[in-house]
Amino acid sequence: MKPGIRWGLVIFISPVLAWLTLLIVLPQVDMFIMAIRAENPLGEMGFSLGNFKLFFLEPIYWRTFARTAIFSVLVTFLTFLITMPVAFYITKVVSPKFQGFLAVLVLMPFWVSELVRVYGWMILLRESGVINHFLLKFGVLEQPMEMLYNDVAMVMGLVYTSMLFMLVPLLSALESLDNNLIEAAYDLGGNVWSIAMRIVIPHCLPGIVSGSIVVFMLTLGNYLTPNLMGGKNGLWFTEQIYNQFIASFNWNQGSAFGFLLLILSSGIIWLGLKLTHQRLGKVVQ
Amino acid sequence: MQTDLSVVRVMKKFQDFTAVDCVSFDVEKGKFFSILGPSGCGKTTLLRMISGFFEPTSGTIEINGRNMAGIPPNKRPVNLIFQNLALFPMMNVGQNIAFGLERQGEKRHVIQTKTAQMLERVGLPGFEKKKVDQLSGGQRQRVAIARSLILEPAVLLLDEPLGALDLKLREQMKIELKILQTQVGTTFVYITHDQSEALVMSDHVAVMNKGRFEQVDTPRNLYSKPSTPFVARFVGENNQWDARVISLEEHQGRQVAAIMTPEGNQFEALVQGQLTPGDEIDLFLRPEAIVLEPDAAIEGLNRFFIIVRSILFDGANSRILALLPESDREIQISLPQTRQFDHIAPGDRVEAGWSPESGMMFVKEKNMYKDAGTVTP
Numbered sequence: 001m002k003p004g005i006r007w008g009l010v011i012f013i014s015p016v017l018a019w020l021t022l023l024i025v026l027p028q029v030d031m032f033i034m035a036i037r038a039e040n041p042l043g044e045m046g047f048s049l050g051n052f053k054l055f056f057l058e059p060i061y062w063r064t065f066a067r068t069a070i071f072s073v074l075v076t077f078l079t080f081l082i083t084m085p086v087a088f089y090i091t092k093v094v095s096p097k098f099q100g101f102l103a104v105l106v107l108m109p110f111w112v113s114e115l116v117r118v119y120g121w122m123i124l125l126r127e128s129g130v131i132n133h134f135l136l137k138f139g140v141l142e143q144p145m146e147m148l149y150n151d152v153a154m155v156m157g158l159v160y161t162s163m164l165f166m167l168v169p170l171l172s173a174l175e176s177l178d179n180n181l182i183e184a185a186y187d188l189g190g191n192v193w194s195i196a197m198r199i200v201i202p203h204c205l206p207g208i209v210s211g212s213i214v215v216f217m218l219t220l221g222n223y224l225t226p227n228l229m230g231g232k233n234g235l236w237f238t239e240q241i242y243n244q245f246i247a248s249f250n251w252n253q254g255s256a257f258g259f260l261l262l263i264l265s266s267g268i269i270w271l272g273l274k275l276t277h278q279r280l281g282k283v284v285q
Numbered sequence: 286m287q288t289d290l291s292v293v294r295v296m297k298k299f300q301d302f303t304a305v306d307c308v309s310f311d312v313e314k315g316k317f318f319s320i321l322g323p324s325g326c327g328k329t330t331l332l333r334m335i336s337g338f339f340e341p342t343s344g345t346i347e348i349n350g351r352n353m354a355g356i357p358p359n360k361r362p363v364n365l366i367f368q369n370l371a372l373f374p375m376m377n378v379g380q381n382i383a384f385g386l387e388r389q390g391e392k393r394h395v396i397q398t399k400t401a402q403m404l405e406r407v408g409l410p411g412f413e414k415k416k417v418d419q420l421s422g423g424q425r426q427r428v429a430i431a432r433s434l435i436l437e438p439a440v441l442l443l444d445e446p447l448g449a450l451d452l453k454l455r456e457q458m459k460i461e462l463k464i465l466q467t468q469v470g471t472t473f474v475y476i477t478h479d480q481s482e483a484l485v486m487s488d489h490v491a492v493m494n495k496g497r498f499e500q501v502d503t504p505r506n507l508y509s510k511p512s513t514p515f516v517a518r519f520v521g522e523n524n525q526w527d528a529r530v531i532s533l534e535e536h537q538g539r540q541v542a543a544i545m546t547p548e549g550n551q552f553e554a555l556v557q558g559q560l561t562p563g564d565e566i567d568l569f570l571r572p573e574a575i576v577l578e579p580d581a582a583i584e585g586l587n588r589f590f591i592i593v594r595s596i597l598f599d600g601a602n603s604r605i606l607a608l609l610p611e612s613d614r615e616i617q618i619s620l621p622q623t624r625q626f627d628h629i630a631p632g633d634r635v636e637a638g639w640s641p642e643s644g645m646m647f648v649k650e651k652n653m654y655k656d657a658g659t660v661t662p
Contacts, residue, residue, distance in 0.1 A: 184371035187336060187358045188436065189388035198384070202375040 028262075035256035051256035061240060061257070068237040069264055071151075072219040075158045076212050079166045082159065083211075087170035088200070092179065103171065110164050118228050121157055122148060149231025157229040158219050165218060166211040173207025174200075209278045213269055220265050237261055287314040288350075289472040290335065290363075290440050295344035297330050304330040306496035307344070312440070312474060312489075317466050319483035320476045322493035323519070328476040331493075332442050335474065336365040349439050359388075364433035366443045370425055372417045378404070378428055379413030385436040399435060407431045407465065422450045423458055430462075434469060443475045447482060459485050480520050484508070492516045510557065514647045517569040524575075524616050526568040528552070528646075530560050541641060544568065548612045552587040554644035565649040572604060572619040574643035577626055578636055586638040591616060593633045605629065607637075 038048035055061045090102045109117060124130050125147040135141040147153060177200065185195045201208070226236035241261070244254030273280060290312040297305040304327040312318040320328045333339045335346055337358035346353045348362055358365075364385075373381050379400050386396045404412050407427040412420075420428065426446060433441055447455045447462075463486045466473050477483050483490045484504040491501040492515070500512045511517040518525065528544040533556065535541075540556040544566065554568065579586055591607035594615075603620040618637060620626055629635060 178369070178371065180367045180369055180371035181373060183338060183358075184365070184367055185373070185384065187338075187365045188385040188432065189359045190384070191359060191388075194388060199373060199375070 031255040034252050035259050038252050051253050064235045064237050064240055072216055075219045076216045079159050079162045079215050083163055083166040087174050091174040114224055118225055154226050154230035157225045161225055162215040165214040169207040169211040173204040177203045209276055217265055289314045291347040293345045295341045298342045303496055308498055315470045316488045317473045317486055319487035319490045320493055321483040321490050324478055326493045327496040328493050332444055332476050336363055336442055337361045362439040364438040366429050366446045368444045370429040374417050378415045382432045403431045403435045423454055440472045445477050514567055517645050522572050524570045528566050528568045530562050530564045532562050548609050550589045553641045555641050566646045569645040572617045575618045575637050575639050579638035588638045591635055591637050593631050595631050
């Protein structure tokens with residue numbers, strides 16, 4: 001019997017392949033082609049590395065790029081620092097009856113769109129906002145203070161937006177940690193710090209890395225929060241891409257920037273995996 | 286003799302439920318002390334109070350003469366071996382064993398030599414670099430013990446560590462554990478629901494039931510002189526038989542009771558406790574205390590007839606499951622595999638006998654309803 005076409009495999013794999021090709025591969029290829037083409041002085045389109053050259057020559061571009069990268073790493077780290085104790089509390093401290101309730105409580109804000117949540121923060125923080133109102137009323141401040149449109153507000157907003165995506169992998173990682181290991185370490189003379197560093201974090205490392213990858217990529221590619229909460233000085237690289245596409249109508253320049261952002265995120269994730277000795281395949285499971 | 290661990294009137298309540306009820310005991314230095322009880326009797330709670338994970342509701346726990354109230358587990362000179370051993374899977378064997386010494390801030394070369402010595406002592410030399418999941422059940426056991434013993438605890442607490450092993454390995458580890466304990470001389474407090482583990486390894490065993498100690502004694506005494514019906518039932522196999530005391534008499538300085546079973550058998554048995562004529566009692570007879578087809582010449586033997594119902598062959602542990610004639614009372618009798626009784630088959634009527642010394646009698650605990658019924662106008 002001749003080996004025929006395995007129709008089952010074809011049927012199941014074709015939607016995935018179609019999705020990958022049409023929505024990921026083709027646009028990327030198109031972006032790349034656009035990125036390496038530019039107008040020459042005569043106004044004709046042709047092959048050129050000028051788009052990439054401009055990025056390195058114009059300090060505002062690469063400075064924004066570096067700023068975005070550094071802030072994204074910072075946001076990822078802060079999100080981990082805040083989320084880890086919360087996840088530990090939900091899985092190990094609180095009685096099992098309340099675990100589901102608390103997890104839902106954390107999940108709840110994510111039922112409304114990011115835009116609404118950011119506006120919520122803006123209502124709280126702005127010059128005529130809720131917090132200023134009360135600070136004035138109780139005489140802590142004499143003049144209303146602008147708390148929005150700075151880096152601190154932006155980082156806070158980004159951390160808040162990302163928390164859920166760190167919490168979920170951490171919850172499942174901690175769930176699988178045997179309580180006896182913590183007790184055994186405590187019994188052998190460990191304290192909070194050494195138990196966290198030697199037992200809890202090593203056990204949760206795959207969860208931490210997968211949460212960090214998601215948070216990092218979402219933060220790097222976030223447009224809304226830096227734009228609304230960061231204000232005029234808080235430049236984010238996604239805004240530069242947006243400006244090139246929409247404001248300057250220079251799609252070729254925008255594509256080049258987009259490509260650079262892709263390289264940046266891949267590079268930092270690769271570095272993170274190498275530093276923590278994790279493999280991508282294991283982490284995303 | 287120095288006392289390593291002293292527990293005085295310790296009580297632990299969880300809301301309305303009393304898990305440990307006024308338990309007191311002392312463990313001498315270097316002894317192997319077991320707490321034996323069915324699951325849910327409070328033995329794990331007791332162990333967790335000694336190790337510091339629970340605070341007792343009342344009572345005191347002293348280790349090496351120092352009161353342990355308010356001292357957390359990481360500051361107590363005791364270590365606990367968990368039921369599932371709780372080896373750290375993220376570390377290798379050497380790191381597991383070094384964990385406690387590192388926490389004490391010991392120098393690195395000291396840790397290394399001590400770890401190597403400890404591994405040698407438990408029979409796993411050169412295992413430092415092995416991963417925990419590469420070890421067999423018995424090796425994991427030894428690593429867990431080494432990890433605790435390296436801290437030289439005053440008392441090592443063990444929470445049914447053999448429970449997860451298969452039968453053959455469990456038998457082997459029982460002996461190994463006892464030998465290890467005698468070698469290192471550390472005081473062991475071992476909790477288990479497996480009476481064989483407790484009897485084989487321990488110097489003293491406490492039998493625990495419903496949060497209380499029923500009896501604290503040597504394994505031999507627990508078996509031959511149980512002080513409560515629970516101990517008689519729980520330690521070793523036993524036949525339980527209702528009876529009533531007819532009369533008591535003095536025989537060569539020993540008190541002998543004549544008793545009558547509901548089936549009409551009349552027996553004599555040596556009295557160990559306090560009995561009065563007319564008492565309803567439980568008579569306990571070990572399967573191996575009953576002799577099959579006793580020689581007619583033996584005097585003073587309690588004799589009765591049984592009908593063999595089935596033979597439970599289990600090598601040296603073989604039993605006869607028998608009924609008394611015209612009754613449904615079931616009795617187990619051990620069947621020595623000496624070929625002498627090979628002719629016995631189910632349905633046979635066989636004579637059996639037991640000597641008055643081997644019966645254990647306890648007055649029946651009075652039933653509430655019975656008490657109410659005896660009120661006479």
